[in-house]
Amino acid sequence: MRRKISGYQIFLFSLCPVTLVFGHILSYWLNIDADKDGWFNVYFVKRGWFWTSVVGWWCFIRYRGLQQVGSWKKVLLRYVVLTAWWLFFTQSIISGAAPIMDIVFTLTGGRCNFDVFDPNEILQWKLNEKFHDTVNRRQRSLAKLYNVLKDLKDDPTNMVKHALSRIESWVSENKDQLMEGNYTPGQLNEYIDEILHRWRKINSSNICQSLGGQWIGGHDPSGHIFLITLMSMFLLGELQAIGKRAWRALWKDKAVFEELRAHCIKILTLKTLWGIRTRRSPVNNVGDVRDVLRALVKPPLESAREVYYIVTLLVKYVFWNNPVILLVVLVGMWWWSFLITTIVFHTLWEQLSGLICAYIVATLVYLNIN
Ligand SMILES: CCCCCCCCCCCCCCCC(=O)SCCNC(=O)CCNC(=O)[C@H](O)C(C)(C)COP(=O)(O)O
Numbered sequence: 001m002r003r004k005i006s007g008y009q010i011f012l013f014s015l016c017p018v019t020l021v022f023g024h025i026l027s028y029w030l031n032i033d034a035d036k037d038g039w040f041n042v043y044f045v046k047r048g049w050f051w052t053s054v055v056g057w058w059c060f061i062r063y064r065g066l067q068q069v070g071s072w073k074k075v076l077l078r079y080v081v082l083t084a085w086w087l088f089f090t091q092s093i094i095s096g097a098a099p100i101m102d103i104v105f106t107l108t109g110g111r112c113n114f115d116v117f118d119p120n121e122i123l124q125w126k127l128n129e130k131f132h133d134t135v136n137r138r139q140r141s142l143a144k145l146y147n148v149l150k151d152l153k154d155d156p157t158n159m160v161k162h163a164l165s166r167i168e169s170w171v172s173e174n175k176d177q178l179m180e181g182n183y184t185p186g187q188l189n190e191y192i193d194e195i196l197h198r199w200r201k202i203n204s205s206n207i208c209q210s211l212g213g214q215w216i217g218g219h220d221p222s223g224h225i226f227l228i229t230l231m232s233m234f235l236l237g238e239l240q241a242i243g244k245r246a247w248r249a250l251w252k253d254k255a256v257f258e259e260l261r262a263h264c265i266k267i268l269t270l271k272t273l274w275g276i277r278t279r280r281s282p283v284n285n286v287g288d289v290r291d292v293l294r295a296l297v298k299p300p301l302e303s304a305r306e307v308y309y310i311v312t313l314l315v316k317y318v319f320w321n322n323p324v325i326l327l328v329v330l331v332g333m334w335w336w337s338f339l340i341t342t343i344v345f346h347t348l349w350e351q352l353s354g355l356i357c358a359y360i361v362a363t364l365v366y367l368n369i370n
């Protein structure tokens with residue numbers, strides 16, 4: 001017999017594909033910049049599986065507890081399947097072997113590139129502006145490349161030493177030395193490339209990045225689209241099981257809002273220095289110094305106490321009693337990053353391959369959750 005798909009499941013299974021189509025359409029109208037090195041990308045999205053695991057498991061523990069062995073074993077199994085797929089697809093877990101996404105990339109003609117100098121500027125010796133997309137990234141990559149080449153100094157060929165001296169002189173902004181050499185920028189790029197590829201098997205984007213190279217040329221399935229699809233479907237998929245309890249808990253605690261309101265009103269109605277009337281001495285009609293001092297010290301202390309109550313109430317309400325709020329915020333953050341990726345990064349085919357690879361596995365896992 002055919003199982004009925006609920007409205008929630010339609011939402012769960014269509015969120016990422018619909019967002020990809022939506023973002024792709026937006027990309028024709030919008031021309032936005034996204035910072036690859038921004039804190040949100042670096043500390044949240046790029047460590048997304050960590051945040052997703054912590055919030056997902058915390059929600060499960062708070063709403064279901066660990067007593068019902070049957071239920072957490074199923075959750076654990078789903079988590080292990082998704083984690084294993086994420087690891088195989090994006091990380092080099094077996095020493096020397098590349099992750100699936102990097103195997104696809106190299107099989108379709110991609111490689112780690114070291115075109116440091118602009119090959120068209122034979123006399124000028126300019127840095128290749130296409131070598132990494134921002135000045136900061138280029139500088140960081142050059143520093144990495146320099147360190148690697150420096151460690152290869154014992155290489156019998158003169159080439160390495162030559163390349164090394166040239167990058168070093170570039171880094172220290174001494175272009176004159178570059179012009180004196182007998183090489184063209186294009187030849188030097190080739191030397192560096194050859195030396196590094198001969199020295200080490202560069203078969204993953206991680207190794208390439210660690211050497212300062214640029215991972216270009218092949219079909220590069222979007223790691224962000226892949227990871228965010230997997231994370232969103234995990235969080236929203238598990239929300240199916242805890243949703244009702246979470247919703248009830250959210251409204252059970254309504255008294256918290258009254259308490260919060262009372263504390264906010266207290267802060268707003270605290271008497272400040274100019275709100276306090278000092279008692280005047282009947283002898284010389286001068287204001288009482290103690291009143292002034294009290295007015296200086298008391299309001300800040302009382303506000304600090306109220307702020308402390310408010311923060312404690314909020315932390316208890318969100319982190320302890322209603323962690324589903326964290327889950328929803330996290331899904332919102334992943335959705336936003338997904339949208340940005342679809343607008344700014346990769347080709348449509350690379351986005352689609354990232355999506356499909358995560359989507360198929362997550363759909364198989366969550367189609368028969370009950
Ligand atoms: C009830 C039974 C007990 C439950 C037992 C489970 C307890 C789990 C508790 C949770 C603890 C947290 C464990 C988290 C483990 C991790 O995942 S740590 C590693 C985190 N790493 C990431 O998140 C990296 C994600 N990033 C990427 O994969 C890549 O950067 C990218 C996004 C694919 C991009 O790749 P590029 O090549 O840079 O483009």
Ligand SMILES: Nc1ncnc2c1ncn2[C@@H]1O[C@H](COP(=O)(O)O)[C@@H](OP(=O)(O)O)[C@H]1O
Pocket residue numbers: 034035036037041220221222223224225336337338340341345346
């Ligand atoms: N939403 C987003 N915000 C910022 N950077 C993003 C992004 N989506 C993708 N990127 C960046 O685009 C590059 C390709 O991403 P991916 O293959 O993971 O989809 C990565 O660069 P770096 O690997 O140089 O950091 C990644 O950080």
